[in-house]
Amino acid sequence: MKCELCKKQKAEVAIKQVVNGEERELFVCASCGQRAAGTLVTSLVEMLLGAAIDLQLPGRDAMACPSCGLSRAEFRKRGRVGCAGCYETFARELAPMLRDMHSGDHHVGKVPAREHVMRTRAELETELRNAIQAQRYEDAAVLRDRIRNLQATARLPLPGDGHAAS
């Protein structure tokens, strides 16, 4: 197959080119590919994260974050996420970025009280089930009240309520 750009050399690599707003894949020779890379690659992040993967897996860019709609291509271009959900959507791309930025790979430090509440609640529910199974009904009543109290503190009205990212 001949290079789709110079139509002379043998095509060796696949590149992505935006033509009339539509992204299509071109098979080009090494020198045309290099020239195109200079104009297409818009950021270092995109170059590092995007180019290598794109050549092997065309079409992956189409995937967007289900929580906020940020596309993979847009995420690469910006190097920033669109919402908390992006950390799951783009986990694979984020992993090497996080490795470069931080020496640790998991959070150590402050945890919001609400998260404690969630964790405690799961623990209490397990205890409650155990108490009921063991027919320790007095304990179960205490546990039930503690869970109810937790719910009361955890369900304050929030600015996010009713306006979740589309």
Add this chain to the structure above:
Amino acid sequence: MLLRSAAHTRRRTPARSGVGVMGIAISCRVRLARNLRGLKFPDWADEAERQRLFDQVTPWLATDAGIEQPRILSMGELDDATRALLRERHLISRDLTERGPGAGVVVSADEHVAIMINEEDHLRVQVIEPGMDLHAAWDVANAVDARMEQRFDYAFSSKLGFLTACPSNVGTGLRASVMVHLLGLRLTNDLDAVLRALERLHLTVRGVGGEGSEAAGHMFQISNQETLGEDELTLIDDLLETVGDVVQQERNARLRLQRDTPEVLLDCVSRALAIIQSARVMETDEALDYLSALRLGVEMGLVRRLNVAEVDGLTLGIQPGHLQRELGKTLEPPRRDIVRAKVMREVLANVMLRG
């Protein structure tokens, strides 16, 4: 006056002068980045979404976040000079000054605590303290955060901690920084080596600077680069340890100058004073450099009729936002340079070299 005048801010270094008293660490800051679950981060949200968040959170932040005599400032309503003024007082980031409706800040009257809304993240709490008392700044920021977390459902993951728009802030979301004045190391030609060493320690160093050059006034902000994998106090203590070393090196540089080459020291201070007292046109960065020299002169006991608080006041007062606020009108840069030179001349007219 929008905020209290320069002479009354809490972060002001106490007035002092004389040999041995060296205010090398000028001020410090703790910043916590927080986002709300279920909402797009500010740069991906549209203006209506940002405005809605701003309208929903600011009344609560002003009344219940533990901020004394809060002021709510909306970027959409501020003129350029006021934006510059807030930036010069380190109350808002450069990033926020360029934002419009939906972005803003809730700031305490004493300028101790500020919460930026819809900067890169939904909420950024910052606390400024004099010197390098980062623990005090952390205590206050932590207390504000504790109130906020009761009210807001934070974007948080048990693995990655607090989730932020930029992955470089995830984990603690904490950026601690100390502003240091390093003219002594510049004069002994050791500054570049010290700055390079800091970068190898995974710390970020940047000039605080004025308009043009980042290094204007020889003020540098040293901050932690990494936010994931260490707890808040470890990050703060690691930073303090290194900054303590830098402060010691600066102190040693000053003592070496005083002992070995007092002429170099005196030359730096006396030139600055001579130019200030005769110049008719002066740009911000140039003024900051001379004020830096005078600060060193005061701290080394070389200057009479001037104290550090007055240097602090001028350092703020001659910057574009403050200058225009004081005059009550907008001035083009060339005109500002003339007014700035006049202010410097007048305020420092009676200052003399010691002995």
